[in-house]
Structure formats: structure tokens, C-alpha cells
Amino acid sequence: MIEIKIKFLGGCDGIGKSAILVDGKIMMDYGLQTGGDDPFPLMNDCNHLLISHGHLDHCGSAPLLRKAKDVFATAPTADFTKLLLDDSVRLNEKENKKRHMYSTYDIDLLMSKLKTVSYNEEFKVDGYSCTFLDAGHIVGSSSILLKGDVSLFYSSDTNSIETKLIRGSNGFPGADVGIVESTYFGEDHTPRKDLEDRFIKSIKETIEEGGNVIIPCFAINRTQEILSILGEHNISPYLDGMGVEATKIILSHPSFIKNSSLLKRSFDNVSLVNKKVRKRIFDEPSVIVTTAGMANGGPVLNYLKRIYKDPKSKLMFTGYQVEGTNGRMILEKGLLRLNRNLVKIESTVEQYDFSSHSGDKELKSMVKRMADKGVNLFFTVHGDRDNNESFVEYIKEEVGCEAIAPHTNDTYNVSIT
Template identity: 45%
Template sequence: MELEFKGACREVGRSAVLIDEKIMMDYGVSPGEHIKYPVNGSRPEAILVSHAHIDHSGAVPNLMDLEPDVYMTPPTFDLAHMLAKDTLKIAEREGEMPAYDSIELSKFAHQTKQIDTGVEFHAHGYDLEFFNAGHIPGAAAIHVKDKENKSLFYTGDINTSDTRLVSGAVEFPDADVLITESTYFGDEHPPRKEVEKAFIDSVFDTLNIGGSVIVPAFAIGRTQELLMLLDAHGIRPFVDGMGVQAYKIMSKHPEYIRNPTHLKRAFDNATMVAGRKRDGLRLESSVVVTTAGMLNGGPVLRYISRLYKDPKSKIILSGYQVEGTNGRMALDTGNIENDGVIQHLKPKIEQYDFSAHSGDKELKQMVKDFCDRGTQRVFTMHGDNCEGFADWIKEEIGVEACAPELGERFTI
């Protein structure tokens, strides 16, 4: 089995791993001012997509001229298709050259075969199976076995702990080779209950003095989890942005949701806002959960424009803020760029760790469990310190481990 690492090597973004020049696992982009794609030309016969986030799925439509077979879980297909259509729409609106066109997007839908987790299937000479990865609804880790019975397990983005929205990953097969994400190696998440309590206390503190709370949130996963948390404490927020569309997709796949009844109640109790309704909204002692999660575009900027001079209000960031984004600038300087204007934010800015990735302890335990069951080689990717994780595995577990460089190939 030959592996070529074409993205997410000692970085986060553009995940892509090619097996035997036939099977591509993920094919994503690194979003930003200059979008990065996986390196080197590829002509895979099949593509396996772990989950819908664009750093794992965003470049798949670019390969449709090859007419590959594409495999993913049903929620991943619906969510990835939603994001792909939005990406195309944004590019056309902003006068940019899109990476794919509507014909390729249609081919993407036509070429995709939807496979549930826990279902074994065969493709292009390989035995394959998706396993629940926790991360977001539909997220799957990928098990691959070749004709020589050599096996590989690719985690994608994984979370072994339960969240309000999805159950954590608990079932893993034996594998000769493990390819693991490394996002939070060296960083431990605070206990979720403590994070939730601090978040809710902060929201109530603001509402009680007449301020409003803007909660920028990622559309897939974070918006839905936060609405469930707010609903559990009797808070009925406004919800805006693509998170509403993502919820409607998730509701079609209740078997991938930990508590679909609570998710439905949370959205039923929230007030959905879109279009012209935004400007007429009375923002007094209210909570608004809206995209974009890093303050780069989306409805959130319109809400901030109305409240950025109000010291009683708050902006509560619910996820990691990438360098160069408005969210990071807000944390570092208290300013954002909004429609070409620098706005100094008088609302208090807070950040809470609602990560959907395994933390340091969980990552290490997962790798140890694999190696205890016979895994002989580990590759670490998708992180800022992949080399450190590989060194820890070699030193503490005694198994061969490597953090591949971009474009590097290995024979296993």
C-alpha cells in the first residue's frame, strides 16, 4: 500500500491522502485570502469524504472531470453539497473565478454514493467501512483494507467525547496503520460542563443589565449545539445564517443526532431571522446566534454594526479564530474590519472552547489503544505540532510514527 500526503501536512486545512494512486481520502481546501488546494495532480478512481467541512470536502467538485466514484455518509453529502453551492454562489457574486462550475457540481451529486456508518462496502479492489467520528453529524473515520489484507484507519476530524449534538466516537477497528488528526495535541479542553456553565452565566449577566449577546457560530455543528444549550436554560435566541439550513438538513437524518427531539425543540423555540427582518429586529436584552463563526462575512457583521458602540453588550466567540480573520483581530486588538471600515468594539469580547475535536488526553489514549491492538505505524497530520505528536508516540508508545511533509510518499 502506497500513501501520498497531499494536504494537511504539519498544517490545518486542505486534507487529502491518496492510496495507491487510486483512492483519495478527503480533498479539501484551506480557506482564506488565497485558497490553498492539495498539492500535485491526482487522478483517483474513488474519493472517500470523511465529513462536510470545506477543509475536507471543498475541492472534491474540482475532480469531477475524472468521473470518480465518490463515497460519504448521507448527512455529509447533503451538508457538503450545501457548502459547495454556497461557495459557487459567493464566487459568482464577488466576480471571482470559481474553482468549479454548476455542471461539475451536478456531476458531484450524480457521482456520489451515500453509505451509512457501520456498512461494509467494496470499491476498486478495497474493503471499506465508515465509522462514527463524533465531530459533527455524519462525520466518519475511514477503514480501508487492500487485497493483501493490509489495513488502514484514517480518523478525519474526530471527537471521542459526547456533545449535546452528537455522540462521541467509541468504536474502532483493528488497523495496521493509523492516520490521525493532531489538531489539539498538547492542548487540553476544559470540561464541557464548566464551559457551558460559564457561557450561560455570561449570557445571563449581559441580559440582566439590558445588553444583547451576539454569538458568532459555525453553521455546521456549532449553531445547533449552542441553540440546544440555550434552550436547556430557557433562553430563546434569534438564529440567522446558514446554520438554519444546516439544521433542516440534519433533521432529515435523526439517526446521526444524539437527541433529535431536543434539537427540534431548540429550533422551534428560537426565532429564525433572514433578509430584511434583520434590520427590523429589536436588539434589546436579546441573544443572536449567527454565522460567520470567525466574523469574516455573513449576517454577524450586520448585527455588530448595530451594537459595536454598546458597552453593555457582548460578542461571545464559540470557536477557534484563525490568524488573519476578523475574529482573531477582535480578540487581539478589539477591532474588526466591517465593509471596509475599521470598527472599534465597545462590547466585551469573550471566547469559549466548544471544540468538536478530541483534546490532548483523548488523542493520546486513542493512539495508545490502537497500538495496544496491533497498529504498527502512525502518521500524524492536520495540526500545528504534528511533529511533536509523532515524537511523543515514538517515545511513549514505542511505535514507528511520522509527521509527513507536503507531497511525501510512503510504502507500507
């Protein structure tokens, strides 16, 4: 009897702290809880760390794994990880919170151990053959295949829908066990083309009426997706915040995106915001792409200060707004927190679902394909409890495989007899 031991350290009840330990040695992701007051998963150590992609809920606690001998990630993931971790330390110092759990020294130590890998390239990790496959979620994002006597496929965050910036996830290699995300189980996305058309039409209407458009975006991936869409329609926006640096990183890895010349052209046409530019942005109708994506901080707040009383102007969210964020409050109550004041927003507010995750239809088709290729046990993660459990029911009833929605700190010994 041959066994694989899988321990779920986080990411089991909602989004955040994704971390899965295999055989007590190989860690897949080590994220933090963004926005929570308990940001770090349990302190655990490991010999090897595999980072699926550059989002803080997957890589944000990686510097704590000081004993890891080596770290593997794709080249864009390596760059995003450094960008996000440095930013997290900087923000912490600025806000003068209690001492951060790691320092820039720990980040440098982590980066010194990082080996970049290409998609579909097999390498050895502690007795396993490991392969990173394009997950289609953000630039450089990976699903991970660990092949040993028992083989394991971890989808991580994945999207099989092609977007303007990147291709969707592709084929599934076959494995015994699957760990799959359930973020959008039960919810389908608007078809991409309709979404883009509606988005562009709304921007053009606002400009024609003499208003300003503010588009809050996550720095990584969403900003470049939006820039590419705007570029294709010859709209030249202002760009402010961490999205500038993230765009430079992405352009330095052109093979990881679909159409690097479109992004390059779009980026060449943006006006980067500096002090001088900032003064004249509102002199005429304009489009401003800026961080943070949920309006919880960053330069977007300075722009909102300028437009919130103007009914001709528009605030266009480009993704889901998490509970407890400014973005969520604006959508639900029409109220915006500026410094310590709550103000009523009189501009038009719209939300567009430029999600980078598979929707219900794609998740269902993914597990069916995986079952066809030999997976007979699934674990569902990265969704709230209801989603994880509904996905389990679906897999059991419709796909006919065993499925489990693990809880934090659950360990499973999976054997093939």
C-alpha cells in the first residue's frame, strides 16, 4: 500500500491563507488572510515550497518558511511575489502597526532560494516529479501536478475562460487525487464579449457627457486586462498606483501573455500620473485606472474625493467587492469612507465581472475531465463552506467520485492499493 499525506493548513473556509502540506515536506502555497486581523496561517515548516501564483492569499506568508531549502515558481510569479511582499512590509511600516511577521531580510532570503520553472517542465522535488501547468488565472499562474506512487493535481485558482490578456487553462494531465477551487461554484460569469461591450459603451457615454471615469483595479493582471481592452478601443487612460510596476513586470515576460504588442501599445498610450499630471486630470473628461481594486486604500481614494459629488462622473468596479471593504459599502449603501468620514456618493456606480476564476459551468466541466483522466478523490477548497460542500455534493452525485470539503488542519492519508 502506498500513501500520500495531505494536510490542509488554510484556504478551507473562504478565501485566504491557502496552504497545503504534502508528506510533511512539500508546501503548496503559503498565503495570508488579506484584510483579516489574523493574517498568518499556523507556523509550519517544510523542505520545499511551491508557489502557484502571485496573489497574497497564496504567497503572502512565504517568508515565514525560513527553513525551506528551495522555492519553485514561474518567473512572473517570482516577480509578483517580491512586489507584493515588499509592498506589504512597506504598508505595515507606514501604518505603524505591530511589528510585521517578516522583514525585507526574510523576503530577500526567500527570493535567494527561488528557482524559476517553465510551464510543462518536469523537475524533481523530494521523490516526486513536479510540473507547473498554465492555470489561466493571472499571468504566470499555475496548477501543480505532483507525480509519485500516488499522484496529485492541485488546480489552485484557475480559469478556463480566455480573457483579453491571457489564455485559459488548458489540458489536464491525469492524476489520482484532485484538489480543486470552488470560488464561483453555483455562479456563472457574463460572457466576456458582452461584458467588454457594455464596459466600453458606458465609458464613452460618460466622456461624451463631460464626466470623469474612475476604474479601480487590482495591480496585477486586472489593470493590464483593462488597459488592453481600453487600448483596443483607442481609449488612453491615466494610470496610477502599483499597476504601473506590475505592467512593467508583465511586459518583461511577454511569452506569458496572449498579445504583448497590444499591452505594450496600450501602456505606451497611458499617461502615468505624477504631481504635475495629477493637477490637470480633472480639467477635462478623463478615464483613470488606479489601485486599489476594492477602493480600500491607495490613490483611488484621492480621485474619489474629487468626483463623489459629481453625478456626471462614474465609478466602475472591475470585480467582486469583499465584505467590509469600501467598494462593498459603496455598492450596497451608496456610502464611501474618506479618511474617517462617511459620505454619500452621488456619481454613478457600476460593477463589471472581469473575474479571473472559472465560473460554475467551467468548474463542473473541469472535474468531469479530471475524473475521465483517473481522479477518483477530490478535495474542494478556496470557497466559503457552502460552496465547498455544494461542489462536493455535485462531484459525488453527478461525477460519481469520492469528494471531501476539508476543514483547516485536517490531514488525509490517501492510499492506492
